[in-house]
Amino acid sequence: MSLRHRSVAIRALGLIAAAFTIISPGQSRADCGFSMVALPDTQNYVNNVNHAPLFTQQTQWVADQILQDGNPRNIQFVSHLGDLVSSGSSQTQWNRAVASMDVLDNVVAYSALPGNHDYASTGNKSTGTANYVANFGPQRYAGQSWYGGADPSGNNSYQRFSAGGYDFIHMALEYQPSVNTPTRDPSPIEWAQSILDANPDTPVILSTHEHIDDDPPGRSGTGEQLWNQLIRGNDQIFMVLNGHFHSVGGTNDGEYHQVSMNDLDRPVFEVLQDFQDYPNGGDGWLRLIDFDIPNDRIVFETYSPVLDQFQTETVNDVGPFASFFELSIDFASRLTPMFIPPPPEPDLVFRNGVDGYAGTRDKEIRSSGGDSANGQLGSISVDGDDGSPGAQPNQGLIRFEDIIGGGPSRIEPGTRIEKASLVLEVINPGSGFTVHELLVDWDESSTWQELGNGVQANDVEAVAAPVAVLGSNNSSENIGVGPLEIDVTTTTQAYLDGVLTNLGWVMIPYASGTNGVDFLSSENTNILLRPALQIIIPETSTLAGVAMASLIIMLRRARV
Template sequence: MLKHTAISVMIYSCLAITAVGQHRADRQSLEDPGSFSMILLGDPQGYIKYDINQPLFELQTAWIADNIDNLNIKAVLCTGDLVEQNDNIVMNRNMLNQTSREMWENVSRSFARLDGKVPYIISCGNHDYGYRSSENGKTRFPEYFPVERNKKWYDCIVAAYPNREGNESLENSAYVFESPEWGRLLVVCNEFAPRDEVLEWTRSLIDRDEYRDARVIYITHSLLNERDAARTDNEGYLISPHNWGQQVWDKLIYPSRNIVLALSGHEGEVGDFENSIAYRVDENSTKRKVHQMMFNVQTLGGGWEGNGGDGWLRILEFLPDGKNVSVKTYSPLFGISPATKHLAHRSAPYDRFKMTLE
């Protein structure tokens, strides 16, 4: 009898510990139970280039995995720059303490928490190409992120286009998500500074009959500056051929009738939160509004050599009215502790707002 009682006490103790753990994870909830969400991650390179920062990015992906059901997460969107340097064995200890292989292995391990649970869509950045920063179009991305690693991609990927080395890769790829309220959403990501043929592939894809009525979310690494939300142009990277943000707008986004949201990262300065974000709305050639959002928070938490971004991410809640998206800026790093939980949500107008995707 005493033995049975002791076992019961142990079981109840374990359940209590589990419950406490779930509270510490600071699960979030939707504004409307009929919504679904997508999570937006800014450039991870600041987390990945230092071993002491790497657990912070893993905390983000662990938090996402823990919130898939209660936030009804359909996809995770990442603006790129997964690593600080794509292919370099000589470390500049003033700015990192990891080799390229160590960085790729770590960022791959962090995303592994989402494999088999939710699709994640990554637009590779300038630091993901060349040796240190896009001296050429070589990348190790396909080596670490083949489509076979996450079978959740199988359910939604509808197209892909060869990368700069001529290989099929998720660098240029498209995914379909559907709901009764929103109909069909097509998410398309492009490589950094996409080539003309990539822009033409994207334009032809979204013009197909099956996608002409879809609303398109487009992701590329470089589109907006942080200072005035002007489009990027005349960047000094050697990668070629290329199109910067202004050319991407002129050649793809403006002429296309159904791109309603364009996401990017890349830009940012040390300073306040406003230095890490940008947002603007313009009409395309059919007078349809295109929302454009830049989100790259890697300098928050101590600057370029700080902790990588204080855990900030964005929750994009697609409301069941089929047209409005509620944007919230949240940090699981602050949210996980009772001592800092009050800092976990940003409430400025540029941090918490709604977009109407016509």
């Protein structure tokens, strides 16, 4: 990975004031807002004895700002975004990370969370976080009034702080919290939801390790799962911070931001920061986030207390890869959470063996051969390499027949639907895959060879643009065990409108996705865990769907 070389400048105090909330003598801190600090990916400090002091310089700068310099930025919270260490099994590295973070004790509220390098084996969640919990588990914060608590695993925690006239919760979630590995009850997402449910009126800043990437820009597969499973449906969450990604390389490596709209069409600020590709393990760069309450804006800057320099590239220079940018926010409105009702239950569920439906067709096709009878297997594997000699990928095919037509168990042609979801029960976690609309016919006796060396997403055999991107192009467990919901609304609506033939979907593994994802098939003996197509139909629909919509309305009323 090439090192970043960005324009930097040392700013005079007057220029700093343009971005940061400077507290004047006698001036109310609540009137002026406050700041927080994000510390991403410190693994390349602690894995080198010569670089380790830079980590301590970061935390010491924060402590000095608060204790010696009058706290001009009114720093109220510090969030470490994970990858405290490079090797989760190295006690030497943990000792260095602890020494650096100890500087913040009894100075400011702060959090840490496990990144992929903080597991015993990097990125392998099943190997656990024993060293992380021993050093940064709940016992570390005993007696701290701002510490809210942790889940039973000790990996996920929340903190409270008050600043700028508001009370906040900060939530720190482990690397890929949507992947519940090892299996825990409650899962990380369930635990986080319980904290949100118990604090419906408190705005929340969420930190996690992996969420949005800089290349390709946007959410990762597990970031999308976190968005769908937790963030979009909880209006308390207004900001998400993460590290981990440093994919784009060159001068824009490791920084990206986007503004997304939740289910109430209210903004959520998603911000990536990761400086591990800089010289000396990161050159001390960190993120300063200023909540400028009087001017209804949040200002983000990248600063190195080691170099005493700010990075100066703005949105005008490099767009969303900027180091210095501001986001507008109506604090009074956005920090007053609103209730988002849970999504409605599906009106129709197509699943083999339920209510007489028998139209699901699914199939695993193997490049290694032997797949002629795979339409009768109890599970399907989507894998970049199934373990045979050489690169031997497996693809998955699935289709739901006989869903369109008259009658209570079908959908009238032309009906407008609100949502369609393909639900798969994952039994073996793995890398991930992309989902594409099929353009060629097939049946459960089709083979890899008959389909032309598998299905190609080339706009001839399958649509090139994916319907869904799930997981990541690596060998980690990016998709966890349990229900996997895939939004197929666009495809299903196209079937109903007659503009696309119902040939189903193909699941194509990533080239480097050699950790196969296995899910139960329509032949599995557990009927309720077979693949399902779930349909939600709005109470108003097109004329072509009036009969079906009327039936749905009657059914809904009957439930009350």
